[in-house]
Amino acid sequence: MLIGVPKEIKNNENRVGLTPAGVSEFVKYGHEVYVQATAGEGSGFADAEYEQAGATILATIEEVYEKAEMIVKVKEPIAQEYPLIKENQLLFTYFHFASGEELTHAMIERKAVCLAYETVELSNRALPLLIPMSEVAGRMAPQEGAKYLEKPLKGRGILLGGVPGVKPAEVLVLGAGIVGTQAAKIAAGLGAQVTVMDINLNRLRELDDFMPKNVTTQYSNEYNIRAAVKTADLIIGAVLIPGAKAPHLITRDMLKTMKPGTVLVDVAVDQGGCIETCKPTTHEDPTYIIDDIVHYCVANMPGAVPYTSTLALTNATLPYALKLASQGWRVACLLNEDLRLGLNVVNGKVVYKGVADAWGLELTDVNQVLNENTMFEESTFMTV
Numbered sequence: 188m189l190i191g192v193p194k195e196i197k198n199n200e201n202r203v204g205l206t207p208a209g210v211s212e213f214v215k216y217g218h219e220v221y222v223q224a225t226a227g228e229g230s231g232f233a234d235a236e237y238e239q240a241g242a243t244i245l246a247t248i249e250e251v252y253e254k255a256e257m258i259v260k261v262k263e264p265i266a267q268e269y270p271l272i273k274e275n276q277l278l279f280t281y282f283h284f285a286s287g288e289e290l291t292h293a294m295i296e297r298k299a300v301c302l303a304y305e306t307v308e309l310s311n312r313a314l315p316l317l318i319p320m321s322e323v324a325g326r327m328a329p330q331e332g333a334k335y336l337e338k339p340l341k342g343r344g345i346l347l348g349g350v351p352g353v354k355p356a357e358v359l360v361l362g363a364g365i366v367g368t369q370a371a372k373i374a375a376g377l378g379a380q381v382t383v384m385d386i387n388l389n390r391l392r393e394l395d396d397f398m399p400k401n402v403t404t405q406y407s408n409e410y411n412i413r414a415a416v417k418t419a420d421l422i423i424g425a426v427l428i429p430g431a432k433a434p435h436l437i438t439r440d441m442l443k444t445m446k447p448g449t450v451l452v453d454v455a456v457d458q459g460g461c462i463e464t465c466k467p468t469t470h471e472d473p474t475y476i477i478d479d480i481v482h483y484c485v486a487n488m489p490g491a492v493p494y495t496s497t498l499a500l501t502n503a504t505l506p507y508a509l510k511l512a513s514q515g516w517r518v519a520c521l522l523n524e525d526l527r528l529g530l531n532v533v534n535g536k537v538v539y540k541g542v543a544d545a546w547g548l549e550l551t552d553v554n555q556v557l558n559e560n561t562m563f564e565e566s567t568f569m570t571v
């Protein structure tokens with residue numbers, strides 16, 4: 188298969204979809220890889236390394252999209268990229284369709300095959316291609332929160348860990364999944380008093396077993412959230428309903444009950460945010476203030492630490508990308524339930540319920556698109 192790796196063009200997005208090590212795996216299995224010039228630079232990979240691994244470097248993003256049967260990238264395509272996408276082209280990347288109406292319509296119109304990292308799902312409900320970036324964003328959240336709690340950055344001016352004789356800050360984490368767990372661990376390590384809320388009691392039991400003493404758990408409901416936001420200094424939004432819009436757990440009216448200078452880090456922004464007043468921001472201009480409350484809502488947090496993030500992401504995506512290349516998307520999705528759940532929009536049809544529900548669009552059964560034109564050659568069953 189012909190694989191294309193464009194350079195990311197989203198604000199301060201320095202990650203890249205494939206490393207030179209990934210390229211050499213593709214080449215080993217007989218695929219051709221086209222990498223846009225300087226695509227890996229932000230993550231520390233020079234064009235020469237990609238060439239040594241067997242890739243061909245192309246000067247422009249147009250050439251990459253023109254050549255490739257499968258595009259492997261990181262972030263959802265943005266408006267500049269829409270016209271480059273071809274009918275039947277397989278796009279393997281994050282999409283977050285439930286928070287992108289324009290993107291959803293654009294991908295329907297382009298008739299591309301959109302396989303979203305964030306909805307690939309294992310039988311135990313784990314999201315293997317979201318986990319590594321959730322680990323990064325979760326660990327970053329208290330770090331960013333601590334920074335914006337500083338007075339010159341408009342925060343309350345409180346140190347997360349306090350000092351002997353002065354109480355530490357209170358951190359509230361909504362959601363005890365990957366982001367929430369990593370955020371709680373780091374905030375606790377910095378000495379804050381941490382409360383983690385979730386609706387999954389079993390998850391709270393697990394956390395209770397392994398978290399340090401300065402982390403407590405509480406069931407997530409409106410009553411408990413209303414009480415907790417009054418005393419919290421830093422609130423981290425980390426809930427997820429896979430593929431769907433995040434529920435608004437913190438409503439606009441709650442802001443008035445918070446302490447001025449409280450910082451909200453809504454990591455769930457890419458699914459629309461779990462804070463009603465959340466709107467996506469960029470690394471260039473990460474925060475805004477409403478009712479004296481600092482909002483940090485960067486939708487690509489891991490993009491700021493690309494060395495760590497590119498390696499972590501591609502460790503997880505590469506085995507799936509190789510399957511897609513060697514088997515073709517239809518066969519790979521017929522054979523792998525986890526990959527099948529990654530299909531969101533296929534040849535103009537929405538096949539993921541959370542996306543259809545978010546925008547009031549017709550839902551097509553994924554099996555219908557998989558069984559269309561299933562004339563494949565036996566050689567496509569070559570396994571990796």
Ligand SMILES: NC(=O)C1=CN([C@@H]2O[C@H](COP(=O)(O)OP(=O)(O)OC[C@H]3O[C@@H](n4cnc5c(N)ncnc54)[C@H](O)[C@@H]3O)[C@@H](O)[C@H]2O)C=CC1
Nearest residue numbers: 320321324362364365366385386407426427455486487488
């Ligand atoms: N902004 C960014 O750069 C990044 C954002 N993310 C986003 O962070 C969010 C969280 O991701 P993960 O931790 O991997 O998801 P996860 O699935 O591991 O955890 C989500 C948790 O939310 C809980 N939850 C659902 N409804 C709830 C409610 N009403 N109250 C409290 N908890 C509730 C679930 O029970 C689950 O434990 C996702 O939207 C993900 O896309 C992830 C990485 C980077």
Ligand SMILES: CC(=O)C(=O)O
Nearest residue numbers: 281320457486487489
């Ligand atoms: C998960 C995601 O959206 C990101 O890593 O940017």
Ligand SMILES: [Mg+2]
Nearest residue numbers: 457486487488
């Ligand atoms: Mg994101």
